[in-house]
Amino acid sequence: MRELYHRLYRKLAVLALLLALGQPLLAQEAAKRIxxxxxxxxxxxxxxxxxxxxxxxxxxxxxxxxxxxxxxxxxxxxxxxxxxxxxxxxxxxxxxxxxxxxxxxxxxxxxxxxxxxxxxxxxxxxxxxxxxxxxxxxxxxxxxxxxxxxxxxxxx
The missing domain is CATH 2.30.180.10 (FAS1 domain)
Incomplete structure (x- = not known):
């Protein structure tokens, strides 16, 4: 059970990192539309x-x-x-x-x-x-x- 939580935590951490890295790109793309x-x-x-x-x-x-x-x-x-x-x-x-x-x-x-x-x-x-x-x-x-x-x- 503990291993399952660690894997889930790692996946969530990677997902959060990817989302955080994508935010500046999304902001830049949004700026190019105004x-x-x-x-x-x-x-x-x-x-x-x-x-x-x-x-x-x-x-x-x-x-x-x-x-x-x-x-x-x-x-x-x-x-x-x-x-x-x-x-x-x-x-x-x-x-x-x-x-x-x-x-x-x-x-x-x-x-x-x-x-x-x-x-x-x-x-x-x-x-x-x-x-x-x-x-x-x-x-x-x-x-x-x-x-x-x-x-x-x-x-x-």
């Missing part, structure tokens, strides 16, 4: 408010691929009182056309934002800088792009 706008609405409320005020909801809800270089929420909160046209310009300066994983940012590259401004990439051994701002390890994958967290707001 749009950038849905992600922003769920995880970045200040950014969502600004995107809506700037009229950029259709851009982040569509099928076209984009990369958002998202400043911290505290930095974005400082923009709330600006006119929608100015908010739109700032936000477009933080969005790239296409999907860029951090490894895709090449040292010395100059990239054009949707605001038609240029940003410069600087690769270090363990991290990436965009116009001097560090990309943090936080990133979110969506079905129409990716969101990278920045250490601050780009100067546009």
């Amino acid at each position: 749009t950038l706008m849905q992600y922003v609405m769920q995880e970045r409320p200040v950014l969502a408010e600004l995107v809506t005020k700037a009229g950029l909801t259709p851009v982040l809800s569509g099928d076209a691929p984009y990369t958002i270089l998202a400043p911290p929420e505290a930095e974005l909160a400082k923009l709330k009182d600006l006119p929608p046209v100015r908010i739109r310009a700032v936000l477009l300066g933080h969005i790239l056309e296409g999907v860029f994983q951090e490894k895709d940012f090449k040292d010395g590259a100059t990239l054009e934002t949707l605001a038609h401004t240029s940003i410069t990439v600087c690769r270090k051994k363990d991290y990436t800088l965009i116009d001097g701002l560090r990309i943090s390890g936080d990133k979110a994958q969506a079905k129409n792009g990716v969101v990278h967290s920045l250490s601050g707001k780009l100067n546009l």
